[in-house]
Amino acid sequence: MKPVFLQLSWGPDGVTAEGDHTYYHGNAIEQADGTRNGVYSEWSWDGDTLKVGTCRYGMSPLFYYCGDTEIFVSNSIPKLLELGAPNAWDDDAMAVFIRRQTFLGEDTPFKHIRATPPGARLTWKDGHMTLEGKAFAPKPQHLKRSAMIDGVIDLFAQAIARRLPQTDEFYLPLTGGKDSRHILLELNRQSALPKACVTASFPPPLTNQDREIAAQLAARVGVPHITLPPPPPGIADEQRKNIMTNFCTVEHGWAVPLVDFLKANTQASFDGLGLDVFFNTIWYSEHRARLYEESAFETLATDLLGDSEAAFSVIFTSETNRRFCRSRAIARLVKELKIHANCPHPVAAAQFWSRTRRTTSTFTFGMQNSIPTVHTPFLDLDLFDFVYGLPKSSLRESSMHVDVISNAYKNFSDIGYFVRKEHQTIDKKYLRKLSLDLVRNNSRHVTKPTVLNRKKTNYSLLKSFVTGDKLDLDWLQPNLLACLLQIEGHNHRLPRQ
Template sequence: MFLTAPDERTPKGVRHWADAEGAGRDRALAAPWFHAVRGRAGVDVSGDADVFRGHRIPHGDGTPDGVFAEWKWDGRRLRVRNDRYGVHPLFYYATANEIAVSTSVARLLAGGAPADFDGDAIAVFLRLGFFVGEDTPFRAIRAVPPEAKFEWEDGRLSISGGYWHGKPQGLNRDDAIDAFIALFRRALERRIAPDDNFAVPLSGGRDSRHILLELCRLGRRPRCCITIPRYPPRAPEDERVSGLLAAAAGVPHRILDQPPDRGSVELRKNWETHFCADEHAWFVHMIDYLEAEGLAVYDGLAGGLSVAGRFLSAGNLRLFEHGRFHELAEGILARFGVQTEAHLSQLVSPAWREAAGRDRALERLAAELIRHADAPDPTKSFNFWNHTRRETALVPYALMNRLPAVFTPYIDHDVYELLSSLPPSIVSPDLSSPNKSFHSEAIQRAYVEHADVPFENSHAPKLDARPHYRQFGSHAARFIASRTRRPFTLLNNAYVWPRVAMSLVSPHFAEKRAWLPADLLYMSQLEHAARSAAESIGKASDP
């Protein structure tokens, strides 16, 4: 597939989407990078030799807390380091005589990284919506592992790192809640913004509420709280509850309007999140506002450590205990899959149907699940090191990377060590994933004066999503039809094009296929990125 540049014949809406995609691509390509090739005459280098992104926070045990990615070339050796949890995006590719590192997948592709797809990785992504381990869509490009020890010298790469599990502490539930309150307070004290020019994005849940109320207790009220509606059919509970909480805390609150044009932000988001997230488009307008206002933020990344994880169940814990990882992978794909196998068997091209098929996803997922078997709560460990680290973290540390600062207190070392050490029965006595009582009780105990402010109602009536998907689907179809000049590779042309045509002539067709436009935009962009990279390499190698 090839996307042409917009010109005067391009429909206005399509030009707007193309401009938005270009803005996302330009941001991704502006990321720092470093490249070294060993040859007979020595090492030829290009790019940024000394880079630090993020922030370090001193910690009592001598290890740096905070979220960061860094590398330094001293003329002979490349040394790469990152934070304990590998939260800051950082990627590399390496061959026998070559190394490249960047905070952006797109920048590595533009610099010559091979663009061959990783079928196993894509198989998992299409079914769960995130990549696992150190996977990316491209076989040659890997995420740097957490707390990496990474060195390249004279063509030799040495790399280590991995997951960190808390050690069981033997606390009962009441003591664990008290410890959580105390450690979270200390975490925020270590992350005090230098001035009052910061905001707290506020939802109807627990993570942002805990941050806001603790900042107020410390006498550091934000300049404002910001809420943006999520896409339909999500009920408007964030707007309702965040307004009540901000008023109770005495903090100015602004609810932004969500622009109706979802496609343009999907196109931007895919580039800026390194093609590693199926979510987050709904954040983009809020982040644009924060950037325009020059506001730092406090983000609730990893607040999910304080509640039962999405994968928690007595059955899954038994499968972990008995080492039945393939059966566990089967259950996760069946219950948490974002697409049906019937849909994927038609959406994916025949050439990739086996290479990115369900069997490949099961094998890759089972191999990843093994890495979490020894954690106090293996379901929470799997969720944190994969969904949280590889997808959710892309909001504060990819989409928000132009803000003055982003503070994420839930991944403070002490807070993580406590919450990751708790057995599932402490956080969720009934071992059910919807149980959020541990964090609710902590907030109500710590801030008694606000205990009557309700949390979001998960049973609130949902919005009618048909107009949203009708517009999104028809606009996406128009964009793809106007801009595609070559047959798809990953996508099944025989399946896609009739549905694009139907979305153009019958908007009601799109409203019944909510999954289709985002899938088409993501996969078509992924193909374009790979094809453009391959063509650039080919041109560079021409005599």
């Protein structure tokens, strides 16, 4: 990802500007009624007024720091830090992040650096900033299930038709799941197949049944299938990913080889981002839905945050545990949960505006930022609004997305879906290399302040290195450790602290 920035400073002699005066990134489609359909972010500086905007989802956020007489805007948090934005931790945001592995709202790791909100309209002039933008509520849908399925089929076909590539020289990432399969089968129906499908491989101990199913799908539609190797052992790819995702997720490290392939070989691609949390909510349960209905927000937040406190007593210093404490996380999460209480499917809505928007999308619009066009048909205005308004009772009745695909593409219904296996093959080489890399990184900058308890963390990492035991390492949340160590290492190298 190429960092792009604009730095404005206001003083007695007017405004001085450094960086790019205009910026645009995304896949917006201009519609006949003047609306813009798709995901995008942009800014413009005309010498008098700065205007920053994002699409209604805010899926491709920009980041900004606004001081008394200056404002920095960029697609890169590391770039803002290099420009001199304050690097103090946001304690409330970090309290949630270490427990939920996602940021909420416009939070980032840093108190003074913010992400632009959904539908952002930021204006800065003569040292004064105004900002509008927030998550939008759906229009409830009251339909029979058959009408819902037909509606999704028709609206998805329309979404793909609006985004048909002008060439077949593009590659399509394909998994054994539902979203990329739906994209491939609709492209096939509209005679717009890719040059090839490409599937990433997970590192051990994760299984790769994905590759087998993807190969079957590609063969059935008649396009080549490419399988990529897993990332190498260690944290090198994890560190590259952290920069591309602006330190905002501990996920997606496995996808670095896929991103490298797409960057080198294609100008356009498709991504299934958007509706999986409504079709198949990852953390949905009847218990959580009932807590939402009863407005038991603190109980719901407590449930969602899980219990990693024992590990934190080892990983963090006592001061860090006080600052990033569980009570802060509960209070911040409660505030976010209340925003979505009146949605037809509040559990899924809360997940969409937090996890999907701030974590899942970092792969699509952070790691793939160098690809000129990444189409996201599930975020098409008409399709998204239709599904967003469906009641949870209909979406949870059975697997809505499987039913949609089976009804729309009957000749492919014999090809199964990926199901993660409980039994996994442990590769101690991967585990030990990861443990050793973390020890080495944790032992740097030993004279600098840190949120980590270096002694206890290194002891536990060395134990996992000796045993090669996956549970010993997983308990320490190695990807979170890698992210925190990298943030601190980055800050230690900056001239201004």
